Amino acid sequence: MKRFIGFIKKEFYHIFRDTRSLFILFGMPIAQVMLFGFAITNEINNVNIAFFDKSKDATTQEIITKIVSSSYFSNKQFITNEAEIESAFKKGDIKAVIVFEKDFSEKLIKENKATVQIITDATDPNTANTVNNYVNSILQKYQQETNKSSTTPYVIVPESRMVYNAELKSVFMFVPGVMTIILMLVSAMMTSISITREKELGTMEILLVSPLKPFQVIVGKVVPYIFLSIINAIVIVLLSIFVFEMPVQGSLFLLGFESVLFIINALSLGILISTISKTQQTAMMVSLMGLMLPVILLSGFIFPISSMPYPLQVISNVIPAKWFIIILKGIMLKGVGLAIIWKETLILVAMTVFFIVLSVKKYKIRLE
């Protein structure tokens, strides 16, 4: 045991003497959480829009003012011919053009019907679709206001209540994701590199011939990183509570427990990576190239999993980050307890055990 403690001490020295890495380890997650928490949103706002008004009458003016005054759109422009649309789209200056037909208000009065064309740059389908929805709802509101005199009977009014996030803040969606990604990548990357580093420098040999058991070597390597990651997790949770005003509806203790579980999961994945790679370069490429994009894209961090094609929904089940994000949102926003998230917790535990067993099997105590 004394030997083991000595070994852990050595590992701590390793980490603390490399001040540059230490600075990165702690500074980086904070910088990222701050930046992403404020900047990343999947709302569509401030879309640059242009109008092509062939009729230029009071009605079209009124509609244009309505559209411009909405916070969804900004930077209104007026164009005067069809050809300008194409060149503006190509430069990327505007994302949508609203075209009013000739004699708009005359038609509206005489024929009770007039048409507006909404041309959108659909290279970004999401923005295009959303802009289309926004404009339509503005037009509808306008019609309802002008048609007040002719009330229609038999109206069904749906009243929506947004639960768990009444103000529709996108921070609530992204902070748990950012936290997950940072913990996952930092933990997995750190352990995988620190173990392969000993292999590459040849010092692993020395550790293997020491009286320490291989198991102790690995655990000793991981323990310091557990501490570091826990500190990171605490800092991130504090930031999300105090800076981003995320609520913690559920138990703080449970949140801590689940975070430690997830950290251990990520670290054991790191160990697994280190057992299959010989050089730091390979370990890093596996943990960066192999983990970064799948974790960002398949975890439900940005893109909703339920909208993905079925095979990908199945694949997303093997991403530990997916389960941790569900747990985080559950505890922080919905205020649920273990009674509801036991399944997700159990999956994380099972994955952790699986990673550890596999790494023990793959771990070579003899040199080739």
Added chain:
Amino acid sequence: MKTIGYIIQKEFKQIFRNKAMLPLIFVLPLIQLIILSNAATFEIQHIKFSYIDQDNTSFSRALIDKFDASPYFNVSTHFSSEKTANLAMLKGDVDVILEIPSYFERDLLKDQKTNLSVIINAIDGAAAGVENVYINQIVQSFNKNAQAKLMQPSDYINKPKTIESIPSFWYNNTLNYKTFMVPGILVLLVTMITLFLSGMNIVREKEIGTLEQMNVTPIKKYQFIIGKLFPFLVLGMLLLTIGLIIAKLIFDVPMVGSLSLMYLYTIIYILVILGMGLFISNFTDTQQQAMFIAWFFVVIFILMSGLFTPIESMPQWAQYLTEFNPIKFYVEVMRMVMLKGADFTDILPQFLKTVGYAIVMNGLAVWSYKKTN
């Protein structure tokens, strides 16, 4: 020239002899391109929809059938009370609960107006907004049908004025998300591979101690740098080519614009990234440090690039920051050229900024590289 040739030869040999790295450089990114491009979609479909029907008339059932018929909603379950429904929402089994009150039909006939209550899981605020729009659309169209059946001729006196809107989606009229994501993800993969490899390359020699050997040779500074970086430029271009072929063959992404313009821009872009990699490796002592820094910037660059989330929606200060993000320009250029057929004058602003970036980055990298300790 001959010296540079030898260094390049050495680098290529090192890359191709490392059997563990080759699949990581070529196969992994391409698999990711194929798989992940399918994952990245904001289209809201298969919404987990449930209902509480306290009216239980043919009228209320018709409304639910309407939801069932919509491609957006998967009508999964119905609940008998709000309590069980809320529990299911907590568990994440359902995202939308529609509650039809008792006497729904009777009230509509009697009072000419009736309410429905809808509960939406709003953790993903943007998705919740879209779901709300869809629900409103369905209820409205159901309402219209009902009105048409119920209304008496006397109700038709004041025919309302309607403004009809015709959407037209240019460049991508089926709103296919993949054509939007594939160029972007390809950009990421090219960036990550070239940055990580170049960032680690020189530090590795430092760490193993072979850099000292290189430093005592008559190889000049510029020869060494060019020899070190050139192979990664080739790798990046190779990856881009394979990626473009996949984009065309598997995803059928339209390639409207000029390929040579794309390649020209990519060369300059990769120079920026390589300069950055070299700069990072000059300032670090171990591969671990180099990777942490590279990782730090890559994550920021990716998430602030407008690739996944729109830049226009970011706060103003963040939008200014994105002006220093080379990935942002590359994503923009690739999408503009590939999907819209933008020509050189259209991408000139991005092009100039990237050239400027390349000069600054490589200048810094060369300046900070020292042969002596």
